[in-house]
Every structure is written in C-alpha cells, then in structure tokens.
Amino acid sequence: MSLLTVSDLTTSFQTGGGEVTAVENVSFSLEKGEILGIVGESGSGKSVTALAIMGLLPRPPARIRGGSIQFEGQDLLKLSDRSMQRLRGPGIAMVFQEPMTSLNPVFTVGEQIMETIRAHENLSQKDSFGRAVEMLEKVGIPSASSRMTDYPHQLSGGQRQRVMLAMALVCRPRLLIADEPTTALDVTIQAQILELLMDLRDEFGMAIMMITHNMGVIAETADRVLVMYAGRVVEQAPISRLFDHPLHPYTRGLLSCVPTLDQDQERLIAIPGSLPEPSRRPPGCRFSSRCLSAVPACSEAIPALETFEPGHAAACIRIRDIA
C-alpha cells in the first residue's frame, strides 16, 4: 500500500466572479521514503493540492468537489477536524515558502517548537525543551540551546527556514510537504537547505512532496516528478526519464526556457503567452493557447493522461506526432 494516494482530487474556490476550479482530477501516489517533485508555475494548483492534503484549505471559499486522499489507508477528506489535527505533525507536516510569515513573531523559537511537541506528546517541559534543542542541532543551528530564546526576527532567512524544518520534523512525520522551501533564499543557502532535507530524509526515512517551480531543485532532489499546468497533471515520470525524454510540450518548454551554466544559447526558447486566468482557460487542452505544436483537435477535448512507458504518462494528443 502506498503511503499517500490522491485520486481524482478536484477543488474549487468561490470568487466574486463565480466558482473557479483550482485543481481538477489530480491523481498520484507517494511511497514511503520517496521524494515526489511537483513542478508548476503560479496558478498551476500545486499549493492548493498540498493544502488539501493538509486539510488547511479554508472552506468556504474552497470546496472539495470530488476525489479522495488516502493516507496510510484512511481517507483524509472524511476525517474529523480533531483527528486531522492529531495527524498533522506526527503523520504529515509542512514547511512553507515564507519562513517569516509562517513563524509567530511574538513567541520565541523554542516556545514554538515546544508547542508542537506538547500538542502531540505527553512530555514534561524539560523533556520537550531537550527534544527541541536536539532538533535544532539536527537542522544545523549553531549553539542551539541559546537560540531557543531568540525571536524569529533575530534570525536570518536561512536560519528561519531551518527553524521551520525543525518544527515540522520534531514529531517525526511520515510525510513532509515542502512548498517552495528554498524560493525565498539565496543560492548558497538553498544548497545548504536542500542538502539538509536529503540528509534528513535518509535519517528519518520520511517521504517528501517537493513543490517547486525550479527544475534545478527537482533535478537535485526528486525520485519522481509530477508536472502541473493550470490545475491539471500534464506529465508524470521517474526523474531521469523526465529529463531525458520529456513528452509534454509544456514540460519540454519548462526544461528549455531556463538558461543554464553548462550551455550557451544565442536565444532562449521561450514559451509564448502566459498562464490563462482560471476563468479564461481555453477549451480542450489548457496549454493549447500557448503550445507551438497545437492543432485544432487540441481545443476539442481535455486530453487524458496516457501511459507511454511504465511510470511515464503524459496528457497530450500530439505526442506521437511530435516525438
């Protein structure tokens, strides 16, 4: 049995202009200890998927219109708020992009980590203090016990992200959702945090959902990748398959539009246009309005995910013609 199985998840938001679908028919699974990369740009639905798994979507305005989220055999969408609360921490934990806005500015780092421990485990003040210090050391905070009394504003961006990681990992979760964990950080700090995440995965054996827009971060960490565009999964593949044989025109575009250090290009290969607003999505394939390989048939129906190789699927009717 997979650790996490998301099937046909569809969520929408009530807005002033009517109901908008954020995520549509998203299905994937995640094994114990695996790192699944979820790539997509803003508006692709990757963060909404994560928040739906965490049970953190504000409902209303959000609404789960269909599907199921099975974690270790239980459907999270059917759990009570109380059971969900018990699961967050030891079961599933999450780190966010903005370490400054995710930490409470009026409590010390130590208080915030200890609050997490004491919400789930019956430990004395002294024992939970010890656990928190141990965790801070593990995520590479120097002189951890004296940092316990620091407030978030006294720490640098990289240190704050380490504190967030300590808070997420202190209850030893089986699944860690990392939503753009390094996007707000400098490259030198990003390299440190990614390395730390990989080391912690090896040590704790937890699974990681690595949500990012950065193909480099995916190349560094993921075992398997899901590519999302405008709320739908457009491609899914093992990591080296995706980089060696990307199938979907959007994935190909994402891989070739970023200038890299190891090649020289006269001109970047840009993807024309921009992501359509949810209310102005084209009929049929949502990428068709920006796709250089699009034909009239692309606008007729939303293409289904089709498996081309074991574990490698893509949703595009043109793949056999453009390969």
Next chain:
Amino acid sequence: MMPLLEANGLTKHYEVETGGFFRRTKTALRAVDGVDLTIEPGETLGLVGESGCGKSTLGRLLIRLVPATAGRVIFDGTEITELSPKALRAVRRGMQIVFQDPFGALNPRMSVEETVMEPLLIHGSRRNAAAREAVARMLEMVGLPNSARYRFPHEFSGGQRQRIGIARALILRPKLVVCDEPVSALDVSVQAQIVNLLSDLQAELGLTYLFIAHDLGVVKHISTRVAVMYLGKIVEVADKRSLYARPLHPYTQALLASVPITHPAQRKRGPTRETRITGDIPTALAPPSGCRFHTRCPHVMPVCRTEEPAMRTGEDGHQAACHLVPG
C-alpha cells in the same frame, strides 16, 4: 574607447539606530563600500550577489537615484554626483531603470499610455499627436498590442506589466538602462520572453545595460562581463566566459557551486560539495575585518583576517580581490 560610465570609490552608508531602547546609538550600515566600476558602451554588465550585498543600492547610486556618501560617478563625460537638480534632469534622459516588481512599479491609476508618456512630458514634450505616436511605436517594440494603451496595470499579467515598465524606461531612448532583477518576479516560462526582449531591444537601440540579478544562469546568458559583489564590495570582475570558466575568488567559486544541477545524473552527495560555503552573509553594520569573506571562506589564511585584499588584474583583464590570487 571611453567608458559610458565610470565609478570611483563609490560609497553609500545608511545611518541606522542600534542598541536597546535606552542605549540607542547610530551605526553606519555600509551598503556600498568603495566600489570602482566601469561600464563600456554597448555592453551588458551583469551584477550578481546574495540579497543584502548592496547590488540594488549600487545600481541606484550609479544613476543617482540615491545620493552617494562618497566617491564619484562619471556618466557619458559628465560628473553626476555633484550636479544640480536641474542639470541632473537633463542627464537623466540618458539613464533609466527597470524595476523588479512589475506590480509595485506602475501607478495603478494611470493608463498604459499615461505611464509610458510621462517621461516624455517630464522632459518637455507636449501631450500631442507626436507623443502619442511615440508611445504607439514603443508599445509595438515591447510586444504589446496598440489596444493596451487605454488599459490599466491590473488588467495585465506580470510579464506584460514588465513590458510596460520597459517601454517607460526606453521611451526617452536612454544610453544606459539599469535592469534591477527584471525577471525574478516572473514565472519561469515568461522570464525567457523578457530576457529575449531585452536582448532584441539592446541590438535595435544600441543600449548599454547594467543587469542586476541573483540568477547566475540568466546573468551568464545576457551579460558581456560580470561583476560579483559581496557585502558592499566588488570581489571579482571579468569577461563572462572567463568568470564562469575560471572563477578566481572563492566566493564566486562557492556561488557557482551552489547553483542547482541541470540534470539528475549530475547529482553529487557528500564530500564533493567542498567548495560550497556554510553560514550566512554577515551584517553590513559590522562587516568582518580584512577580507569580508574570510568568515565563510574555505581557503582562509591568517592574512585574510587582518588585511583587506586589493583588486588584482590578471590576464585578459580578469580582476579579483583575494590574497590567493597572484598580483
């Protein structure tokens, strides 16, 4: 050839209050601390460094959007640090800026036409058919439809807003454009469009760019030369090829080693990551003595803690400020 812009000993210190409530003292935050730099006509000088290193402040000092604490800037033969506001205005025609945040940099109450025409009006044009014609031509050059002129910023995507910002910067046909992280707020699929647009416009209008960014891939793509900044100082300047192929300063080496790989087959774990650095950038309120990078440098020597290394020029003009680099 005479450089288009030359900066000597350029310095910007901000006074900040530190200490407790009752023991407040003023300390100088050394945002930019003695920078010498030249920009040749027609080139793109890339400026990279981590957040807080002073690269944006330097960009603004060079076109005098903020006054310098010390040092001077010569732009196109004119010393601009001491110019009167009136004389400065005339020089400003030649130097413009494109900002990072395409949402914050446009006035939400001004239509695209008003936004793009405003620099012309400031510099003495009338709001007439000729000005409207200039706006129409500019919009076409940046790839916006003519119908965009009566619309407002909120009606556009991030990439299109950045095109509006570029049109506003270029309508005066400046010689130098400071591009301050022009693509980092955009989605990756849109970044390439804007980078290509900036390259096309440079060729078409003969522009000179100072391209400030933290993305080393984008900087490598667009630049002719690259300058690396650390804690208010330039630590290395070289031709793009030379800098990326043979980085001399340990900080540049560390920056390049930190860039994520492009293919999973390049994954390395463990000791091979030795050139990567640990720790955070120190505060500019109290920069380390000697070489400012010595607290994080993997090759630190005793001399680095006491003596500040001078900029040394090697073959083909590759400059680096490090005691390890032969002078």
